[in-house]
Amino acid sequence: MKISTRMATVGASALILAMSSAIAPAWGSSKAAHKSSSTLEFAIFHDYSGPNAAYGPEAAAGCFPAERIINAAGGVLGHPVTCVPTDAKGDPADAVPAANRLIASTSALVGVLGGGSDDATAIVPLFQQAGIPIFSTTGEASFDHSTASYFWRILSPDSAQGAAMSAAAKKLGFTKVATVFGNDSSAQGSAPAAILGVGKIHLKLVANQTIAIGQLSYRSEVQKLVSSKPQAIISEADPQTSATYFSELAQLGTVPSLITDPVSQEPNWRTAVIGAIGKSTLNSKDYAVVAYEPANAPAYKAYTGALKASAKKVPQPLQWESDPYSVADYDSVVIMALAMDMAHSSSPKVYNRYITKVTNPSAGAVVVHTYAAGKKALAQGKHIQYAGASGAIIFDRWHNAGQGFAIERYKNGNWHIISRLSAAEIKAAI
Amino acid sequence: MSEFASAIGFGIVTAAILAVSSVGFTLQFSVTNVFNLSYGSVMTATGFIAYGLNNAGLNIWSSMAIAALGGGVISVLMNWLIFSRFIRHGLSRFGMVIVTIATGLICDNTIQAVVGPSFYSYNVPLERVHDIGGMLLTTQELIVIAIAIVLMTLTHVGLKYTRLGTAMRGLSVNSSLARASGVPTRRVVAAAWFASGVMAGIGAVALFLDTGAFGATTGSSFLIIVIAAAVLGGVGSAEGAVVGALVVGISTEIAAAYWNAELKNVVAFLILIVVLLVRPQGIFSQLSSERTAVG
Numbered sequence: 220m221k222i223s224t225r226m227a228t229v230g231a232s233a234l235i236l237a238m239s240s241a242i243a244p245a246w247g248s249s250k251a252a253h254k255s256s257s258t259l260e261f262a263i264f265h266d267y268s269g270p271n272a273a274y275g276p277e278a279a280a281g282c283f284p285a286e287r288i289i290n291a292a293g294g295v296l297g298h299p300v301t302c303v304p305t306d307a308k309g310d311p312a313d314a315v316p317a318a319n320r321l322i323a324s325t326s327a328l329v330g331v332l333g334g335g336s337d338d339a340t341a342i343v344p345l346f347q348q349a350g351i352p353i354f355s356t357t358g359e360a361s362f363d364h365s366t367a368s369y370f371w372r373i374l375s376p377d378s379a380q381g382a383a384m385s386a387a388a389k390k391l392g393f394t395k396v397a398t399v400f401g402n403d404s405s406a407q408g409s410a411p412a413a414i415l416g417v418g419k420i421h422l423k424l425v426a427n428q429t430i431a432i433g434q435l436s437y438r439s440e441v442q443k444l445v446s447s448k449p450q451a452i453i454s455e456a457d458p459q460t461s462a463t464y465f466s467e468l469a470q471l472g473t474v475p476s477l478i479t480d481p482v483s484q485e486p487n488w489r490t491a492v493i494g495a496i497g498k499s500t501l502n503s504k505d506y507a508v509v510a511y512e513p514a515n516a517p518a519y520k521a522y523t524g525a526l527k528a529s530a531k532k533v534p535q536p537l538q539w540e541s542d543p544y545s546v547a548d549y550d551s552v553v554i555m556a557l558a559m560d561m562a563h564s565s566s567p568k569v570y571n572r573y574i575t576k577v578t579n580p581s582a583g584a585v586v587v588h589t590y591a592a593g594k595k596a597l598a599q600g601k602h603i604q605y606a607g608a609s610g611a612i613i614f615d616r617w618h619n620a621g622q623g624f625a626i627e628r629y630k631n632g633n634w635h636i637i638s639r640l641s642a643a644e645i646k647a648a649i
Numbered sequence: 650m651s652e653f654a655s656a657i658g659f660g661i662v663t664a665a666i667l668a669v670s671s672v673g674f675t676l677q678f679s680v681t682n683v684f685n686l687s688y689g690s691v692m693t694a695t696g697f698i699a700y701g702l703n704n705a706g707l708n709i710w711s712s713m714a715i716a717a718l719g720g721g722v723i724s725v726l727m728n729w730l731i732f733s734r735f736i737r738h739g740l741s742r743f744g745m746v747i748v749t750i751a752t753g754l755i756c757d758n759t760i761q762a763v764v765g766p767s768f769y770s771y772n773v774p775l776e777r778v779h780d781i782g783g784m785l786l787t788t789q790e791l792i793v794i795a796i797a798i799v800l801m802t803l804t805h806v807g808l809k810y811t812r813l814g815t816a817m818r819g820l821s822v823n824s825s826l827a828r829a830s831g832v833p834t835r836r837v838v839a840a841a842w843f844a845s846g847v848m849a850g851i852g853a854v855a856l857f858l859d860t861g862a863f864g865a866t867t868g869s870s871f872l873i874i875v876i877a878a879a880v881l882g883g884v885g886s887a888e889g890a891v892v893g894a895l896v897v898g899i900s901t902e903i904a905a906a907y908w909n910a911e912l913k914n915v916v917a918f919l920i921l922i923v924v925l926l927v928r929p930q931g932i933f934s935q936l937s938s939e940r941t942a943v944g
Binding site for chain 2: 440487
């Protein structure tokens with residue numbers, strides 16, 4: 220049967236009207252439903268591939284426990300939260316397009332855990348431009364006086380870390396030390412301060428080595444170090460480099476005391492070096508100089524409890540228990556959630572300026588250690604100061620917090636604080 | 650003087666590890682004309698095979714031998730399943746390089762998905778050094794040097810005095826003429842891939858013993874220095890790869906001992922550039938530039 224043009228037009232119009240009628244309510248209702256039940260996303264923007272592929276799981280070990288305790292307390296402003304792992308791919312050339320894709324792909328993104336020393340300089344400006352808070356683990360000195368209002372850093376910068384390592388050498392009674400740092404950006408963040416600090420506190424620097432990372436052998440370097448007879452080595456290098464260097468040091472028969480930084484508390488580093496020199500040698504020689512975290516604090520207990528309960532999302536969760544980066548990432552997510560509660564808004568551009576209001580001390584503020592306690596106090600109209608698993612987190616005007624330092628040793632399956640470094644001791648090394 | 654002797658000794662150990670890997674790389678290229686940038690991934694895979702065997706209780710040297718055979722099989726399969734198909738379709742040399750890069754990336758990421766981002770170590774006792782004429786070497790290192798010497802000798806003898814070796818050399822010079830002369834090309838090519846994979850396996854275990862710990866990307870991260878040694882000596886020349894490995898190994902250790910440890914690789918690559926400027930084909934290579942890929 221021939222269908223006239225007019226009939227076809229009428230039929231098509233009727234069809235379109237019918238379809239619109241069916242879709243419109245669904246659109247409206249789904250949009251409304253989206254608004255009331257939409258999940259807020261925290262991106263874990265770290266390396267999940269390449270040589271630093273452990274950074275992603277490390278950050279996830281902070282994010283997922285936070286996700287758990289926030290959702291257990293009813294979420295943020297009625298919204299559940301979720302952590303979204305996103306591979307930063309290990310170098311700035313890949314991290315930049317990945318960050319742009321992340322920003323463009325979702326309107327539910329409210330905060331980011333990201334920006335390691337390998338890519339922070341490249342990606343922080345992107346999240347700054349997008350108006351999304353990014354809590355970074357980079358220690359680079361270039362961020363010590365950052366003007367990026369959406370950049371936040373809980374852990375101490377590398378410059379303070381380096382000074383703390385030299386102060387620790389003095390506190391431990393060493394008078395002749397050597398410094399061995401990898402030539403990558405992460406290790407070189409601490410190196411200048413450590414070397415300067417050794418001189419400032421009048422220790423004898425018997426050898427100062429900057430080693431090319433990822434080499435097949437460091438035998439010549441190791442022999443030069445051994446001939447200088449240091450009592451202790453202040454060191455930071457990636458797991459592979461450290462394993463090769465220390466294994467060749469052990470072969471020459473002498474592993475002096477090691478003064479290391481939080482990198483040495485990462486499971487990957489310990490696995491690599493233990494494989495190279497043995498657990499008993501490492502545990503008996505290593506002193507880790509790390510941000511002071513009171514292990515018996517309520518916040519830390521809340522973190523470890525949530526971490527253990529997150530085993531489905533965080534494989535082998537206990538390996539991250541003492542990892543300062545995981546702990547800092549946990550605090551980061553809780554802080555962002557509390558800031559949203561205080562701001563009564565999940566919009567990053569609104570709640571960003573409330574971050575210091577929930578962390579820095581203020582008159583009459585109630586000190587809270589968990590998200591639930593903080594949410595409850597805010598609901599009662601109180602001001603709060605969140606003191607997290609990393610301890611008190613007080614941001615300066617460049618959005619850097621930093622804490623005191625402690626010297627820890629690994630014994631009986633756990634890290635134990637053997638000494639704290641006072642502000643005066645660290646200041647003497649700066 | 651003893652520092653110099655030590656540096657030479659250390660350089661020889663490095664050279665031994667590099668030589669095995671570089672000869673495997675260059676041997677396969679000389680026969681097939683495929684610049685295989687997935688070679689590092691084969692090293693990693695075989696290193697993990699050895700890890701599995703060693704972890705199950707086998708001593709490291711037996712694990713190395715079995716893993717090396719596994720490396721041979723992996724290499725043959727890679728060529729049969731992937732590379733030869735592209736070669737038969739007439740893909741350009743540059744295109745083949747891209748295919749090998751892609752294959753390597755797939756392998757590396759697959760290995761990482763299986764083993765995770767952690768680091769692993771072989772179950773070997775920690776050894777002390779022996780002072781041999783001023784050179785400080787462990788028993789393990791002496792064994793690696795011995796393995797390298799035996800392997801290089803066998804390679805040289807095999808290439809020069811066996812029918813298979815003669816066929817390989819014929820293919821490397823002129824594949825069309827070799828084919829026309831009745832050389833069973835496919836079998837010879839398969840043998841080249843197998844030999845390359847075996848040497849990748851031995852080189853990998855020696856390398857991972859040396860570094861103390863290894864991960865999913867360790868083999869690929871050392872590929873550039875393996876290729877540098879092969880190119881320096883002349884790609885396609887087994888003897889050249891040995892000389893290249895010695896130059897790279899010793900120069901890096903001398904640079905670290907007497908100059909700046911941070912710049913040890915700079916010295917090695919500067920030497921590479923100077924040699925290639927003077928002799929672009931490398932020290933020993935006599936390969937024709939008009940060769941095509943053989944699958």
